[in-house]
Amino acid sequence: MANPTTRILALLELLQSHGRISGAELARRLELEPRSIRRYIQSLETLGIPIQAQRGRDGGYSLMQGFKLPPMMFSNDETVALALGLIAARSLGWDSATLASASAQSKLERVMPETVRLSMQAVAATVTLESRPNSAANQVKPGILSVLSIAIQKQQGLRLIYRSARQITSERAIESYALTYFDASWYLLAYCHVRLAVRSFRLDRIESLELLPTSFGKPVDFDPIAYLNTAIASLPRAYSIKVLLHTDLSCAHQEIFSSLGILELDANGTLLHGQADDLSWMARELARLPFSFTILAPPELRVALAQHLNDLLTSLQTGS
Numbered sequence: 001m002a003n004p005t006t007r008i009l010a011l012l013e014l015l016q017s018h019g020r021i022s023g024a025e026l027a028r029r030l031e032l033e034p035r036s037i038r039r040y041i042q043s044l045e046t047l048g049i050p051i052q053a054q055r056g057r058d059g060g061y062s063l064m065q066g067f068k069l070p071p072m073m074f075s076n077d078e079t080v081a082l083a084l085g086l087i088a089a090r091s092l093g094w095d096s097a098t099l100a101s102a103s104a105q106s107k108l109e110r111v112m113p114e115t116v117r118l119s120m121q122a123v124a125a126t127v128t129l130e131s132r133p134n135s136a137a138n139q140v141k142p143g144i145l146s147v148l149s150i151a152i153q154k155q156q157g158l159r160l161i162y163r164s165a166r167q168i169t170s171e172r173a174i175e176s177y178a179l180t181y182f183d184a185s186w187y188l189l190a191y192c193h194v195r196l197a198v199r200s201f202r203l204d205r206i207e208s209l210e211l212l213p214t215s216f217g218k219p220v221d222f223d224p225i226a227y228l229n230t231a232i233a234s235l236p237r238a239y240s241i242k243v244l245l246h247t248d249l250s251c252a253h254q255e256i257f258s259s260l261g262i263l264e265l266d267a268n269g270t271l272l273h274g275q276a277d278d279l280s281w282m283a284r285e286l287a288r289l290p291f292s293f294t295i296l297a298p299p300e301l302r303v304a305l306a307q308h309l310n311d312l313l314t315s316l317q318t319g320s
Contacts, residue, residue: 004040006075007032011040012049015063022060079116082108083123091129092181094140140186140203145179147209148188152176157214158190161207169207170194175216178224179203183232183259189224191216200231229258237275239298241282245270247291255289279304287312 007030014021014029026037041051041061050064074082086101094100105124109117151158158176163169174190177198181187186203241261245252252263252270261274272293276282283304286293295302 004043006077007036008040008043009075009078011037012044015044015051015061018062020054020060020062026061074112074116076116076119079112079120080123083120084127084129087124087127087129092186094145144203144206144209145186147211148176148179148203151211152178152218155216155218157212157216158209159212160201160209162201163205163207165205172201173212174199174201175218177218177222180224180228182225182228187228189222189227198227200228226258230262232259233261233274235275238277239275239279239282239300241272241274241276241298241301242296243272243274243286243301244268244294244296245272245289245291246293251291255291260285280308283308 023037027034050067052062089101090098158174160172173193176190178189188201192199246269249265249270261272264271279301
């Protein structure tokens with residue numbers, strides 16, 4: 001439950017962003033009783049905020065015409081959210097993010113009251129978010145993020161020149177559905193008119209892009225994270241993996257991360273279907289599971305698992 005100060009600031013923001021808004025609508029948005037709205041209105045008036053109240057069916061509350069509010073007012077929770085957002089931006093593979101974050105923080109601090117500014121500086125100085133290092137090849141220019149975000153929001157078609165992992169360049173006409181940051185890389189999920197299916201595109205491999213004068217309807221039930229997990233788990237690799245997990249589907253989902261493979265209910269447990277280039281890595285992932293399993297394919301995975309177990313036993317015996 002938000003505290004009264006947060007409620008008052010939220011009420012002030014609603015009044016600032018609407019010419020006139022009814023008491024009932026304010027109560028609904030702030031999850032308050034109408035009498036609480038009247039009490040908070042009186043609190044704002046006590047602070048010198050001129051509010052006009054109109055009675056009747058079409059009445060409501062509005063700020064006095066011509067009154068100018070300070071450019072920004074933040075609660076402590078809002079300040080923490082801003083600080084965390086700026087910290088996170090530095091680890092999202094966005095080119096120039098460190099410089100942009102530092103500049104944005106400096107501008108915000110200049111207009112913040114001292115207590116709020118000190119709170120933001122404290123969060124920025126003490127909070128560390130785990131991040132995976134990005135190579136220069138994975139860095140994404142902010143201009144690409146901006147254009148793609150606009151295309152997705154407006155449901156506007158795009159033409160892009162794309163370079164595949166094999167360095168093959170192609171031209172694609174696409175309908176953009178979502179932007180996702182996954183496994184230290186940015187992805188665009190879109191319907192491709194060349195492949196006639198939804199595809200994922202690494203943003204650092206986009207050579208150029210152009211907005212098209214076409215529009216489309218985005219699927220209402222599209223789940224970008226679920227799609228990307230399934231797509232990555234299904235990518236053709238050197239070995240096709242099939243393992244019977246001796247547990248139910250619910251327990252399997254708790255232990256198997258989505259990109260490791262696709263889970264399927266089976267009469268004898270749960271089937272794991274996956275792809276792998278490194279069988280030693282897959283063997284280590286299976287060895288950590290808290291339930292037993294049977295490797296169905298490939299037979300080389302059984303050899304890799306046996307070698308991993310032998311290495312563990314050797315380490316125990318030698319104390320290394």
